């Protein structure tokens with residue numbers, strides 16, 4: 001899908017330092033060393049209690065087409081170092097030209113609610129390949145997860161109302177607009193105004209009309225009459241160009257004509273002023289005139305907090321048009337996902353064994369977790385999510401397990417063998433071959449709502465949400481502690 005937007009190979013969509021490190025691995029004969037990297041984030045965006053995983057579909061599309069083209073190699077040949085000499089030698093460029101993607105990838109499916117420090121993607125394979133993928137995978141997963149989370153929050157605020165995504169004009173460029181429309185639909189929007197997103201992703205497209213339509217006629221009534229004549233099956237009038245409530249009266253006048261011709265006045269749209277007051281007044285006018293089923297759309301810099309407030313004020317709005325603050329993730333424009341090395345397979349004579357790796361940091365939250373990680377989500381008897389435990393697949397895990405709270409090691413939870421669970425990471429690629437049956441976009445969207453239903457309401461509230469419990473399985477915790485002590489020279 002992503003490759004369709006650009007008439008070029010996207011295999012150079014990476015930071016230069018990935019290529020220089022790849023060159024380093026190649027020249028030091030370690031390029032093929034098996035490694036495991038994890039992609040995870042450390043903090044929810046928007047002070048949210050949850051994040052929605054999104055972007056895997058792009059990752060799959062990217063990796064299926066992976067391979068440097070002749071033009072890519074020609075370009076790399078032109079790169080020079082500080083001394084003006086070529087950065088890469090011819091042997092390395094030949095190696096890159098023949099490079100095929102052969103990694104194993106496991107991932108948490110799109111539409112799953114996820115939490116800090118859980119690997120959303122686990123990449124295992126030759127270290128050179130894993131390294132090259134750091135930047136594109138982060139690029140795809142960070143942004144789409146951010147927007148899907150914002151949209152899921154809008155859905156929580158709007159409850160059963162319709163949400164239309166109107167963001168394309170304010171989005172961060174062409175691809176930002178496209179991926180935002182996709183992620184917004186997955187997160188819970190019902191339709192987009194972005195027609196290319198409709199075509200490429202199968203998202204329903206919807207819209208009203210702009211002020212310019214009204215302004216291009218001598219008066220508002222004529223503009224509404226003309227619109228209704230041409231598009232009688234798509235009538236939602238923007239009523240605030242001159243005077244909002246007068247606009248509603250004009251909409252009602254044309255609504256009667258539409259009705260006589262067998263059509264309906266589907267809606268009116270408010271785009272300025274006090275949306276609570278105006279929607280209540282508009283609702284009264286519409287009801288009194290016999291249009292109780294005509295919808296009221298509101299737009300104008302909306303976000304989940306304004307929608308919540310408008311609902312508390314009794315606003316009579318049942319369709320929310322949301323643009324700028326959704327597609328730009330206005331209050332937090334990036335998710336800080338990272339990609340960290342967790343293990344390398346070392347040779348010891350004929351034997352090989354995993355050597356676990358971790359990054360220490362002055363800040364405890366920035367210390368990475370080593371190991372071949374999997375996430376086990378424990379459920380209660382009704383299928384509600386109880387807690388997530390990160391464990392190491394290489395360590396023997398019996399069905400009964402103890403989870404340690406990473407912020408307070410004295411806090412432990414025991415799960416007995418009968419406790420239902422689901423392991424979240426599923427195989428996506430094996431040896432570079434896709435082994436995953438991809439759900440369609442509508443199934444992913446439905447999954448978000450199923451997942452949100454599994455979360456305690458406290459985790460979903462906007463103000464000081466409850467922290468969903470995520471911990472390390474005891475053996476992994478002990479291994480991590482031992483490794484920290486060793487790296488600090490105290491082990």
Ligand SMILES: Nc1ncnc2c1ncn2[C@@H]1O[C@H](COP(=O)(O)OP(=O)(O)OP(=O)(O)O)[C@@H](O)[C@H]1O
Pocket residue numbers: 271272273274275276277299300301302306309310313
């Ligand atoms: N009753 C309300 N309660 C809370 N927020 C509201 C209410 N009515 C409108 N808003 C929000 O307040 C902000 C109003 O912004 P602003 O003052 O720029 O709009 P406006 O002057 O009415 O319209 P515009 O400048 O776009 O023509 C918008 O984000 C809007 O969604």
Ligand SMILES: O=P(O)(O)OC[C@H]1O[C@H](OP(=O)(O)OP(=O)(O)O)[C@H](O)[C@@H]1O
Pocket residue numbers: 166167170271299300301302321322323324325
């Ligand atoms: O407010 P947003 O959430 O971004 O939603 C999209 C906005 O785009 C349109 O207005 P436009 O930007 O053309 O002009 P306006 O701001 O003057 O209404 C529309 O009328 C909305 O107000």
Ligand SMILES: O=C(O)c1cccnc1
Pocket residue numbers: 166167193206207208209299321323
């Ligand atoms: O269809 C609409 O009403 C619309 C589309 C894009 C931006 N604002 C509004």
